[in-house]
Amino acid sequence: MVVTPTPDFAWPGAASAAPLDAASANALAHGLQVLADPTRLRILSLVAANPDRPTTVTELVAALGCAQSTASHHLRILVDGGYLSYERSGTWGLYRLEAPRLLETSASIRPR
Helix, strand or coil: CCCCCCCCCCCCCCCCCCCCCCCHHHHHHHHHHHHCCCCHHHHHHHHHCCCCCEEEHHHHHHHHHHCHHHHHHHHHHCCCCCCEEEEEEEEEEEEECCCHHHHHHHHHHCCC
16 A cells, blocks of 8 residues: 655645734634534525515524523624624614625635
């Protein structure tokens, strides 16, 4: 059996870029911790599926099949992390995707 060495990994077409500094790495790690939960990823997906209108907690609870307190906990983390925006309309809490924050997180880890 012939074993060939694994080539060094390189992003296709990646230009040489400076690595993250400590502050940027810490900020990115925090953002990824916010995203590193299956329920929060599902929430982002559900909110993103309705770009023309905000999503309510009631809709998310029904789609996720979880308690309202559980959904609210995850929503608060996503809002605090900058991935969702929150506005109040009467008795309704409305959530929208903050696409720039997702793009910023993505740009921090993709090749430059």
